[in-house]
Amino acid sequence: MRFHGWPELKEAHISGLTPATFMLAPMAIALRQQGVPVKIVYLGHRDGSALMVRKDSTIYDFRDLRGKRVAVPNRFSNQFLMIFKALKDRGMTLADIELVEMPPPDMPAALYAKAVDAIISGEPFMAQTELDGYGRVLYQAKELWPNFISCVMVANEKFIAEHPDKVQDLVTGIAKSGLWLEGGMDHRMKAADAVAIQYYNQNPRLLRFVLSKPPDRVTYGNLRMARKEFEYIAQLALEAHIIPKPIAYEAYADPRFSENTTGAGPYAWEGK
């Protein structure tokens, strides 16, 4: 079930309409702390985000963002934490820039209209500004946060308890799809065509661009649950005040399904 904004997706999950959903990692952690029975069971992808400015912008370095308006998908997004981390790494704070929350599909138009000075989100909306000729990559995710985690697969605890087999099928399916995607550029191009038409309702040219320029713009080969990385995300979320108190990894993560993907191979699918 496709959504266009994170708040709607979150509410649909809480209501039980979508017992499993791809969600921003810090959002899942914050929901768990608020008492929503969700568990992170796997990753959706790594990297796959970019910080974009206008082509004619005078912003060439992160420090040039001082005093500028930057759009993030959500306060509970890892892109927000990426900005927080980049500021921290450079001795800056959130007070040095103006952050605005914006649904990712609205970001390209906002950058084009100069309503904001920079945008950051998951692809393909960042690449769209490049393809349309007015956006420039200031940083790819890996330059600010190597092995960046953005979207994760979460499942309702009741659903996990009642249908562990379905959750396992889902997780194993994501693992096998990821390995298949890393099997070569021809696989990525086939996936771009299929996903753009059947699921994203976007021009396949855009996803072809995202999955190839550069080839490691989005990666799918290492999607297993990584305790230390999640603990780092939770720590940053605490420092950025998007969660009010520390939370244990076990409270929001269920790595059983991820562990069972050991030895899984890529799908044999060759596309249509």
Next chain:
Amino acid sequence: MSSLKKVVLGTLMVTAVLALTHAWLNLGFDPLQSVGLKKKVVVEEAKFRVGFLPVT
């Protein structure tokens, strides 16, 4: 048969018909299945929804 017996019997029959109709329409009871005139259909397990945003 006395008229009292007729009234009681009629009431019981109407009640039984109403109960069966209610069970058929609202409770998933199929009288044809119960007497073996129709095969039981195995309902396919409901699919579940997975939410996503069109981002990588």
